[in-house]
Amino acid sequence: MTDVDVIIVGAGPTGLMLAAELRLAGVRPVVLERQPRLRETPKANGFSGQILELLRYRGLLDRLEAASTGSSHPAPGFPFGGVQVDLQHLADSPLRVLGLPQPRLEQVLDERARELGAEIRRGHEVVGVGQDAAGATVDARGPGGTYRVIARYVVGCDGGRSRIRDSAGIPFPGTTYPEVNRLGQVTVPDSVTVLDNGDLDVAGLGRIRAGFTRTDRGVFACGWLASGRLLIQTTEDEPAGVDDDTPMTLAELRDSIRRVLGVDLPLGEPLRLSRYQFQARQAERYRDGRILLAGDAGHLFPATGIGINTGMTDAVNLAWKLAAAVHGWAPAGLLDTYHDERHFAGTRALLQTQAQVALRRGHDPAAEALRELVLELLTDEQPLRRMGALIAGADIRYPLPNPNHHALAGAFAPDLPLRTDHGATSVAELMRTARPILLDLADRPDLRETARDWQHRVDVRTAETDHRPADALLIRPDGHIAWVAPADEPTDTAAELREALSRWFGTPRKTTMPVISLGAGSALRHTRPDRG
């Protein structure tokens, strides 16, 4: 029997990120992962979206870039339901990508979590979970047999078939789509020449177009990767589904290409083969008492490219709230804001990925017209920018209770360059420690004084920046802005700040009581009690 603060089930990107974030917040997690070794099988080939910015704020992006073949960069385009969204025209695209195979991502996240002191047990499968008012328990089967771990909370980061979700009785409604996608990365065989525009010139067959080719039987897509390999994908409707346990083979990919394109396309050596069916599902609740869900355990999207972003962002949102609950200072309802905020973000992600299904499915002229129209609309800057932000999850503004209606309230904090008495810094640098910050941008002693009672939990920083967006920002550990002091509107902002600090960071160390002094000649005066 072991006793820890939090048990994380699953060491995918979500579970590993959560472990690192919990350690930054001073919590002892143990990660239980059923696979004995780090993942070797390919899944994602890279990831995109808002999490890249957050990883930069944590100082982790450099390390991930070093593990990749290149650096993160604005996505030149994005396959949106068979429509190639061209983002190259945006000077500051909201959608960034990093090409990094998922096994490498998980290796870096694993190393970082361990460096921060997280315990990760591989080869330990969770076989049961329970909870009562006092805590949660997990039964695990490891190399030494079955044992029990007790903890304050359990987080199921155990993927789409989550046992934790099912054991907690949390419904996972949605749809499994009949399209079967087969994916292969292959070397270019001698009989194929890749032309300058990416098209393939195949001996005996002629030219095969790069990008998407739609036929009556399905969709064929091909592209040339920076590694020099060909990426081939087919999509076919197979209502009977496929057997997930049968390994994907080159022959299966070749047969599928023949059905879709009606030709025998020569394929080189396979370096990566996979097959998947899309699902659109979301857990009804991300929390059931002491059991929480994050990542694929909470949501599955019917399009690629956003699963890692959404899952790791769940982890960052959850970690500091869970830490507050473990440390015993969480204000009422704080942990429930995890469901409110991230379920909302998951629903937005489902919205755009299900729209992609509708866009890519049709094979008739009406569907072609829809795709053409969407492409045409996306040549204008405003809808293009909006689409990029939607795919990235960068448009998420959490619906905060009683927001002061400032455009930044609930949004991700922009990386402002800052000048301080101690030199130049930036919001990104200040966020490395994952501590909340009151960023005073207008030298406001009233706000700094108010925040003093929370200084054990909230860092207060005074700085100048060009183009000051507000007088002050209260930034949560997940990078989202909890409260804004609008520029040059000092009335009552200190009282508002006090309320926001209490709502997000609990009771102050010492309550400032208004003391009414009735001494000679006095006016009513508010004074602070002595500290001590």
Ligand SMILES: Cc1cc2nc3c(=O)[nH]c(=O)nc-3n(C[C@H](O)[C@H](O)[C@H](O)COP(=O)(O)OP(=O)(O)OC[C@H]3O[C@@H](n4cnc5c(N)ncnc54)[C@H](O)[C@@H]3O)c2cc1C
């Ligand atoms: C072919 C393919 C391509 C993809 N491409 C992309 C892409 O380009 N970009 C992108 O962002 N996303 C992509 N995805 C999706 C992405 O891989 C997932 O969204 C991501 O892996 C989710 O991470 P997770 O940590 O939530 O869950 P997972 O990665 O599924 O991790 C769950 C972990 O829990 C473990 N586990 C399960 N049950 C137990 C148990 N009972 N006890 C202990 N451990 C358990 C599993 O072994 C696993 O390691 C792709 C997926 C596939 C299949």
